[in-house]
Amino acid sequence: MRTPRMTQATQLVLDGFLRDEAAERHGYEIGAEAGLPSGTVHPILARLEAIGWLESRWEDIDESYEGRRARRYYRLTPDGLEKAPAALVGTRSRSSRVLRPKEAW
Numbered sequence: 001m002r003t004p005r006m007t008q009a010t011q012l013v014l015d016g017f018l019r020d021e022a023a024e025r026h027g028y029e030i031g032a033e034a035g036l037p038s039g040t041v042h043p044i045l046a047r048l049e050a051i052g053w054l055e056s057r058w059e060d061i062d063e064s065y066e067g068r069r070a071r072r073y074y075r076l077t078p079d080g081l082e083k084a085p086a087a088l089v090g091t092r093s094r095s096s097r098v099l100r101p102k103e104a105w
Contacts, residue, residue: 003083004047006091009036013044014084017054017076024057026071045074053080 004010012034016025025033031041048054056074063069076084 002051003087004044004051004053006087009034009040010044010048011088011091012036013041013048014053014088017074017080018084018088021076021081024073024075026059026073028071030074048080049074052077053084 013030013036016030016033017023027038027041027045030036030045031038034041045054045056049056053076054074055077056072058072059070061070
């Protein structure tokens with residue numbers, strides 16, 4: 001498996017997952033926490049899932065009863081838990097810029 005391109009946005013997404021390694025999160029929640037728009041977050045999630053760092057599932061709800069569409073939830077895989085921290089450390093050691101969500105910029 002390869003390491004994804006560690007853009008600042010990818011770092012923010014992974015950082016959110018690593019803060020609570022067992023949690024499942026949906027795209028909007030991830031984007032809000034990282035301060036990133038949906039159009040940025042979802043391609044990152046797709047790339048991380050394609051390399052095996054994330055896995056996803058659709059929630060099983062009655063959309064008409066809930067009044068909203070079903071959400072796709074993501075969580076780290078064992079491979080992601082192993083490799084993501086090292087990838088973040090490697091990226092941060094090459095950069096002096098502090099990683100922060102968009103709202104803090």
